[in-house]
Amino acid sequence: MLEINNLTVEVGGRRVLKSVDLKVDAGYTNVLFGPNGAGKSVLLMTLMGFSGYNVVSGEIIFKGEDITRLSVSQRAQMGMGIMAQRPPNLSGVKLHDLLKVIAKDPKEVEELAESIDMTRFFNRDINVGFSGGEIKRSELLQLSAQNPDLLLLDEPESGVDLASIELLGRTINTLLSRDCKCPGDRCRHGKSALVITHTGQVLDYVEADRAYILCNGTVMCSGNPREMLSEIKEQGYQECIKCKLMQI
Amino acid sequence: MQADADMRKKAEDALRKSAAYGEDFDLDEYSAGATDVRYEEKLTDLTAQDKRTLLNVGFTPGEENRSGSLIMIDNAIAHTSLHDKDGVELMSLRDAMKVHSWVRDYMWKLVKPDTDKYTAKSYLQDANGYFIRARAGKKSKMPIQTCLLIGSKQVSQTVHNIIIVEEGAELEVITGCSTKHGVEKGLHLGISEIYVKKGATLSFTMIHNWADQIGVRPRTVVHVEEGGKYINNYVTLKPVRSIQTYPTVLLEGKGAFTRLNTIAIAHPGSELDLGSRVIFNAEDTSAELISRTITTGGMSIARGEMIGNANGAKGHLECHGLVLSDKGTQRAIPILEANVQNIELSHEAAVGRIAREQIEYLMARGLSEEDAIGMIVRGFLDVGIQGIPDELRADIEETIAKIGENAI
Numbered sequence: 001m002l003e004i005n006n007l008t009v010e011v012g013g014r015r016v017l018k019s020v021d022l023k024v025d026a027g028y029t030n031v032l033f034g035p036n037g038a039g040k041s042v043l044l045m046t047l048m049g050f051s052g053y054n055v056v057s058g059e060i061i062f063k064g065e066d067i068t069r070l071s072v073s074q075r076a077q078m079g080m081g082i083m084a085q086r087p088p089n090l091s092g093v094k095l096h097d098l099l100k101v102i103a104k105d106p107k108e109v110e111e112l113a114e115s116i117d118m119t120r121f122f123n124r125d126i127n128v129g130f131s132g133g134e135i136k137r138s139e140l141l142q143l144s145a146q147n148p149d150l151l152l153l154d155e156p157e158s159g160v161d162l163a164s165i166e167l168l169g170r171t172i173n174t175l176l177s178r179d180c181k182c183p184g185d186r187c188r189h190g191k192s193a194l195v196i197t198h199t200g201q202v203l204d205y206v207e208a209d210r211a212y213i214l215c216n217g218t219v220m221c222s223g224n225p226r227e228m229l230s231e232i233k234e235q236g237y238q239e240c241i242k243c244k245l246m247q248i
Numbered sequence: 249m250q251a252d253a254d255m256r257k258k259a260e261d262a263l264r265k266s267a268a269y270g271e272d273f274d275l276d277e278y279s280a281g282a283t284d285v286r287y288e289e290k291l292t293d294l295t296a297q298d299k300r301t302l303l304n305v306g307f308t309p310g311e312e313n314r315s316g317s318l319i320m321i322d323n324a325i326a327h328t329s330l331h332d333k334d335g336v337e338l339m340s341l342r343d344a345m346k347v348h349s350w351v352r353d354y355m356w357k358l359v360k361p362d363t364d365k366y367t368a369k370s371y372l373q374d375a376n377g378y379f380i381r382a383r384a385g386k387k388s389k390m391p392i393q394t395c396l397l398i399g400s401k402q403v404s405q406t407v408h409n410i411i412i413v414e415e416g417a418e419l420e421v422i423t424g425c426s427t428k429h430g431v432e433k434g435l436h437l438g439i440s441e442i443y444v445k446k447g448a449t450l451s452f453t454m455i456h457n458w459a460d461q462i463g464v465r466p467r468t469v470v471h472v473e474e475g476g477k478y479i480n481n482y483v484t485l486k487p488v489r490s491i492q493t494y495p496t497v498l499l500e501g502k503g504a505f506t507r508l509n510t511i512a513i514a515h516p517g518s519e520l521d522l523g524s525r526v527i528f529n530a531e532d533t534s535a536e537l538i539s540r541t542i543t544t545g546g547m548s549i550a551r552g553e554m555i556g557n558a559n560g561a562k563g564h565l566e567c568h569g570l571v572l573s574d575k576g577t578q579r580a581i582p583i584l585e586a587n588v589q590n591i592e593l594s595h596e597a598a599v600g601r602i603a604r605e606q607i608e609y610l611m612a613r614g615l616s617e618e619d620a621i622g623m624i625v626r627g628f629l630d631v632g633i634q635g636i637p638d639e640l641r642a643d644i645e646e647t648i649a650k651i652g653e654n655a656i
Contacts, residue, residue, distance in 0.1 A: 071617070073616050076612050081613075091628070092624070092626075093610075093623055101619075146613055146614055
């Protein structure tokens, strides 16, 4: 589904990602751990093609096609979707108007909106005056309407109270496995995702297949998400850096 | 009589007096608009092209959801019809002067004939226009529609309108201003004196659709009494040579309120100098001035002015200007003046391009770049104007879609 090869990215003239290699197979949900400033959000923004994220070298392969130079729209139309951490305010653009344009199944969107209490935000300007949790729910609703094949989720649990994390987590899980008939089918028919998580809380609701650790713009290692999370909780990221240095 | 003679003398002296703002038009370049044009009994008999012209400024020839209609072509009334005779009076100003002796008491009281050459010209030509009166306590369910058309080349159209909304009445007026197909050059001079009496409400929407070489000089003053409400929507989204206007609302009675919305697009070659002024002359009066302008290469000047002369006055002014071309200019000029202590006047003004991250946010949802810009522009211009017919809405959509395409 997604293959990142040797990707080096600059933001504002500063090299933030250095020779990143990463893969998300079809139907897999991979997570990205890393300390603040490691470049996790930069990676997701680069994958979506936002301006200001300058690919110096390397390539992004999506569904077998090199999309490194494609526009944001082209990537979205190919089936990539993002839940940004700090999306901009869109004064004057009503949530409902955007949903109408992007929804492939309007009825399903209405139902989801109802279940996550977003119907009352339909006539509000997108993100204007939304709380942290409302932004997340609005992003999820938009992503659901868009129904992409690869979901890029940037810290879905940040800025959300404990009770709402459960709702968010469950909604994400439904979104990821929406076409699946049985759990064993997930890898073949479910959605693919790359999820940034700081706390790992979202892993209580979403089955993750593989984890990557990003430090200082470089992938340190990859492995089983739960094992890596407990390792990080115990040892911190310093251990990852040391471990990587020893390999060199 | 002596007063009339004095006023006439003043107006004659003002014929060469330039306006404070905007391009200075030479009135001698334009001949006076015709005072006799074909009268249209039935609007359904109009040609398809004329119907289209009317629809594009919010005037529905089929009169769906309208309580009355009046059309002025050049300097003559070409149609009048009224369905809500119980609640409203609609006729030409000249006829109104014959019907009611008191109409003169409302003429040239708010707008002074010697303000500038345009008001002087209109005064000296004894300009005709529409007279609309909502009777006391009557609430008209559907809007009155009027259209001011320039029908011949190189003429100056002079218009004098009077609207009176009597105590406790509610009225909605939609006025479309346009040119007949093929008329490129002309001048529109429009005097509007509007009276909103105690506890009355007037919603007044004006939609412009001129041509490349038309100069437009409206002169409007609104007088609002105690508890009265005046809502004004000013819409000009098509190319025009120059519009300069600075409508003034006088809040003269306790608790009076006004909201003035301006939405405008300055195309290449257009000069839009659009102001709004509110003078708070009574206690606890309030106002909201909202200006949303876009330049795609023309000059856009948004003047907003609030002068507080009475305690308890509250006003907010919002001037937002989008710049969608390197060739255009956006100028926002907010003015706030407090002349007593207990006043709250505020403003926010911002001019600039659409933030790239906003466009890309929508692109990440699968919209093309032009559609994303279109959606942002549509939202920017949406100030919730009611009563716009579907045809005009479709025309506005088309204009916005073109802006999206051209902005890339």
